[in-house]
Amino acid sequence: MRVGLLGLGRIGAFHAATLAAHPLVDELIVTDPVRESPYGRPGDPFEADAVVIATPTSTHAELLLKACGLGIPAFCEKPVAGDVKETLEVLEASRGNRVQIGFQRRFDAGYADAARALRAGELGELHRVHLITADPAPPPAEYIPLSGGIYRDCHIHDFDILRWVTGREVVSVYATGANRGAAFFGEAGDVDTSAALLTLDDGTLATLQGSRYNGAGYDVRMELAGTKGTQAVGLDPRAPLRSSEGLQPPGEPWPDFVTRFADAYVAEIDGFLRSDVSSCSIEDALAALYIAEAAELSRREHRPVEVAEVKR
Numbered sequence: 001m002r003v004g005l006l007g008l009g010r011i012g013a014f015h016a017a018t019l020a021a022h023p024l025v026d027e028l029i030v031t032d033p034v035r036e037s038p039y040g041r042p043g044d045p046f047e048a049d050a051v052v053i054a055t056p057t058s059t060h061a062e063l064l065l066k067a068c069g070l071g072i073p074a075f076c077e078k079p080v081a082g083d084v085k086e087t088l089e090v091l092e093a094s095r096g097n098r099v100q101i102g103f104q105r106r107f108d109a110g111y112a113d114a115a116r117a118l119r120a121g122e123l124g125e126l127h128r129v130h131l132i133t134a135d136p137a138p139p140p141a142e143y144i145p146l147s148g149g150i151y152r153d154c155h156i157h158d159f160d161i162l163r164w165v166t167g168r169e170v171v172s173v174y175a176t177g178a179n180r181g182a183a184f185f186g187e188a189g190d191v192d193t194s195a196a197l198l199t200l201d202d203g204t205l206a207t208l209q210g211s212r213y214n215g216a217g218y219d220v221r222m223e224l225a226g227t228k229g230t231q232a233v234g235l236d237p238r239a240p241l242r243s244s245e246g247l248q249p250p251g252e253p254w255p256d257f258v259t260r261f262a263d264a265y266v267a268e269i270d271g272f273l274r275s276d277v278s279s280c281s282i283e284d285a286l287a288a289l290y291i292a293e294a295a296e297l298s299r300r301e302h303r304p305v306e307v308a309e310v311k312r
Helices: 010-021 057-070 084-093 109-119 156-166 183-187 262-274 282-301
Strands: 002-006 027-031 050-053 074-077 099-102 126-134 170-178 193-200 205-211 219-226 230-233
Touching (some): 050 057, 109 230, 156 170, 156 219
Antiparallel strands (some): 170 193
16 A cells, blocks of 8 residues: 655654565655655555554644544544644544544553553452653753643553553543743643542542653653552563662663654554554543643642643
8 A cells, every 4th residue: 555654853864664574565755844664665645545643742633633534534633633622623534534633652562561450350340540651851942832831741641541441531630830940831831740539430540640840750650559450561671770779770771752652653553554553542542631621720720620621
C-alpha cells in the first residue's frame, strides 16, 4: 500500500523510519513545511491509501476531516483536536471511516500484561491504582501556551491507559498543581507539578502524580493493587529510581518518551496497517479528554469535579 505521512518532527521522523521498513508499505509519501526525510518521497499524502498524521495539535482536526472526507483510513497522534467541541465535530465526520488515535501505551508489553493479569483474576478485586508520568526536563517555553496544560497534554495518556487497563470509567476528579520551576508555566496558566485523585465507576481509587522536572530520567509507571496481589508497570532495569535499601536498577535511565516506548510506537503503526479495527478510536480519545477537562477544571477551581459536568 501507499502511505502518506504528515509531519516530520521527533515522533513523525520515528514513524517515517517505521513505515519505510514495514513490509506492507510499498511507497511512503512524506510532507513537512520545514523538514526533509531520508525515507519516502515528497508529494501529496492524501493520494495514498492511508495517512499518518504527526503534525502540530492545531492542525489535527482539519487533516482528519480531510482524510474522512476522502474516505482514507487515518492514524493521528493525540489529541484529535484542540478542544471538546472540535473533537465532537471530527467524531461525527468520521462515522464510517477508520481512524486510530495514537495512545501508544496500549501497545506496550507491560501495560498489556497488567491488563491481562487483572482480567485473569490474578490481582483479585482491584482496590487502588497509582500512575506516574514525569519528564526529565520541561518542553520549550513556546510550547506550553499551545499545549492545553499538563493534564490535557501529558496526563491524557494516563487517563487513557487507566480506562484501558481497568476497563472502568472515571467518574470524578480532584486535581491540583504547583509551579516549582520556570516562570513560563505560570505565565501560561499551567503548572509543572501535578497530583490528582480519581474515582472509578466501581469505587476504585486512582492517584496520579506528574512533573516536568524529573531530573533522574523519564519515569512512567502504573501500579495496580488488588485483594490477591499488586502489579507494577514500568519498574524495569531502566526505571529512574534509587532505593534507600540498595535496590538499584542496573540500566541507564530512560532519557525520553520516544526511547521508552519505541517498541510500542512500532507496534501501534503495525496494528493500524494490518487491522480493519482501530485499537484506539476517537470515542476513546474523547473519553480521555473529558477526564483531562475535568482535571483542569478541578485544578483551576480547587474542587472535586464530576466528569459528567464537563460533558454538559
